[in-house]
């Protein structure tokens with residue numbers, strides 16, 4: 001890690017001394033301590049999130065929208081995520097790092113493995129991919145080869161054309177049952193984390209109660225094992241459409257450190273997400 005980032009904030013003493021690992025996260029789930037996740041794309045913000053106590057950092061393909069200015073995540077390439085992952089890894093000290101496999105990079109188990117290796121070698125400790133039971137053989141293929149996998153269900157932005165927009169998922173009985181079956185299949189295939197995006201809070205609770213692995217919600221209610229937000233949404237600097245689950249944590253704060261610290265506190269004490277952020 002770059003020396004100038006080491007003591008970037010004189011006012012905040014880094015409280016976490018041990019690196020966050022998968023067993024740490026599993027232990028948090030069992031104890032009922034909420035897991036915090038934020039996206040990050042560069043070294044400086046990563047150092048800030050780390051010293052504010054954010055548990056896990058995601059190099060999301062949302063970078064296509066918040067960094068590159070596209071109106072979807074579809075144009076993001078593997079090399080884009082590799083570049084940002086390497087930057088994040090250099091700024092990180094103890095947070096757990098996961099990176100998105102972008103659209104079109106995990107169509108077969110073999111291609112998923114070759115591409116996931118690139119993300120792990122850039123500094124990710126886990127890779128995330130979007131989709132249901134059809135991905136189970138791919139999840140199995142990766143986890144057998146020592147690559148931890150996070151699956152992503154519900155509103156999966158890489159499927160925007162099939163969904164016909166960024167819409168809440170799992171609303172009908174049939175869609176809810178399908179999502180539960182997908183979640184179980186992914187856990188059985190070896191996934192160790194599951195992101196649930198824009199689904200009814202009641203469904204996210206059922207899925208979390210049914211699984212043993214950690215669930216991380218975004219627009220999925222307060223009962224997941226943890227929460228994730230896009231950093232630019234938390235800071236109120238994303239100029240695009242603001243989803244219902246977004247909260248600007250800069251409001252009432254005078255520094256980015258204070259806003260991130262407020263997010264961590266609100267997730268840990270269960271006050272975020274509030275009912276107005278849920279479906």
Ligand SMILES: Nc1nc(=O)c2c([nH]1)NC[C@@H]1CN(c3ccc(C(=O)N[C@@H](CCC(=O)O)C(=O)O)cc3)CN21
Nearest residue numbers: 062065066073157166167168230233238242243244245
């Ligand atoms: N800045 C940013 N934040 C995100 O959360 C995000 C990205 N970018 N890029 C990738 C995807 C796209 N995402 C989105 C984008 C829009 C909505 C949205 O506006 N949803 C409607 C749902 C309407 C409905 O079906 O009822 C909403 O009102 O929240 C949701 C997720 C989540 N991800």
Ligand SMILES: CC(C)C(=O)C(=O)O
Nearest residue numbers: 039060061062195228
């Ligand atoms: C919103 C999170 C879950 C994500 O996938 C991203 O930032 O790309």
Ligand SMILES: [Mg+2]
Nearest residue numbers: 060061062100
């Ligand atoms: Mg993503």
